[in-house]
Amino acid sequence: MAFPGTGKIWMNGKLVDWKDATVHIGTHALHYGSAVFEGARCYKTPRGSACFRLDEHMRRLQHSMKIYRMEYPLDSTGWRDAVLDTIRANEMRSCYIRPLVFRGYETLGVNPLAVPVNAAIMLWDWGTYLGQDALERGVDVKVATWSRMAPNTLPAMAKSAANYANSALIKMEAVTDGYAEGIALDVHGNVSEGSGQNLFLVRDGVIHTPPIGSSILGGITRDAVITIARDLGFPVVETVLPREILYVADEVFFVGTAVEVTPIRSVDKITVGNGLRGPVTEAIQRRFFDVINGEARDDHGWLTYVYPGEKHSPAPVDVAGTAAGRGR
Numbered sequence: 001m002a003f004p005g006t007g008k009i010w011m012n013g014k015l016v017d018w019k020d021a022t023v024h025i026g027t028h029a030l031h032y033g034s035a036v037f038e039g040a041r042c043y044k045t046p047r048g049s050a051c052f053r054l055d056e057h058m059r060r061l062q063h064s065m066k067i068y069r070m071e072y073p074l075d076s077t078g079w080r081d082a083v084l085d086t087i088r089a090n091e092m093r094s095c096y097i098r099p100l101v102f103r104g105y106e107t108l109g110v111n112p113l114a115v116p117v118n119a120a121i122m123l124w125d126w127g128t129y130l131g132q133d134a135l136e137r138g139v140d141v142k143v144a145t146w147s148r149m150a151p152n153t154l155p156a157m158a159k160s161a162a163n164y165a166n167s168a169l170i171k172m173e174a175v176t177d178g179y180a181e182g183i184a185l186d187v188h189g190n191v192s193e194g195s196g197q198n199l200f201l202v203r204d205g206v207i208h209t210p211p212i213g214s215s216i217l218g219g220i221t222r223d224a225v226i227t228i229a230r231d232l233g234f235p236v237v238e239t240v241l242p243r244e245i246l247y248v249a250d251e252v253f254f255v256g257t258a259v260e261v262t263p264i265r266s267v268d269k270i271t272v273g274n275g276l277r278g279p280v281t282e283a284i285q286r287r288f289f290d291v292i293n294g295e296a297r298d299d300h301g302w303l304t305y306v307y308p309g310e311k312h313s314p315a316p317v318d319v320a321g322t323a324a325g326r327g328r
């Protein structure tokens with residue numbers, strides 16, 4: 001989706017015009033991938049605009065920075081306020097939120113420690129990542145020939161720009177071969193995750209997802225989906241998953257800020273279950289959308305309302321079982 005090219009971008013504490021949010025060609029991050037970032041969403045709910053799990057996203061950003069020895073003079077409250085200020089300055093009701101922390105302009109030695117750390121927050125409109133149809137009918141995916149990063153090479157727990165070179169290889173291969181997405185295995189040949197989303201499968205009534213040690217990004221949606229699934233009474237296990245379980249699972253689905261909860265209807269041209277969105281996927285998807293749309297009670301405190309003037313009384317009752325309204 002092309003950028004609108006207007007509005008304000010937060011750069012090192014100042015709101016600047018979109019066209020002025022630029023960096024020098026000698027910026028370290030451009031050459032060496034020395035950047036970490038976040039991807040979060042703000043939703044328009046009937047109770048006002050609300051960011052989904054903003055504090056958890058900013059916590060993960062700080063953890064990514066810590067892994068890469070990056071320091072920036074903002075604490076958790078500072079990060080949250082900077083995001084909220086940027087949304088308000090742009091008068092956005094719903095948006096995708098991209099905080100970025102990067103090594104800037106000083107020298108181009110491989111050692112980044114002497115290079116100053118800069119930060120920016122960019123917002124834009126971003127609808128459903130794989131299309132509205134995908135949410136209902138599911139997507140066709142392939143297992144990538146590229147593996148996820150090996151342990152102790154590039155840290156998968158850090159959401160670093162460098163890791164997205166691997167994601168791009170997985171995604172390019174999938175779309176070039178006519179699939180919507182790729183699933184990467186880890187270097188041991190076990191299921192890891194998609195190019196930019198975590199993976200769940202259902203088999204005999206039990207929900208499975210690869211553990212953090214399978215070279216995945218610890219997704220915030222993944223965590224929410226585990227919580228939702230347990231709230232709905234489904235058993236969930238985090239366990240190492242062999243590739244072939246993808247072919248014999250009853251249901252498989254992706255989760256993430258971009259894809260939200262998206263069913264997978266085939267893997268390597270083998271139909272998953274009966275090829276339709278399965279009942280467990282549908283129940284989790286429905287509850288997820290009800291929460292982010294402010295239609296279900298926010299029992300876990302996942303929503304941060306953006307505009308103080310807006311009415312945001314709690315949703316009245318638990319609405320499990322109602323239709324998944326998008327209502328963005």
Ligand SMILES: Cc1ncc(COP(=O)(O)O)c(C=O)c1O
Nearest residue numbers: 196197198217219220221256257
């Ligand atoms: C590689 C990768 N895995 C998983 C996810 C899902 O994480 P989250 O739910 O926090 O967006 C993302 C998206 O950020 C990702 O890029």
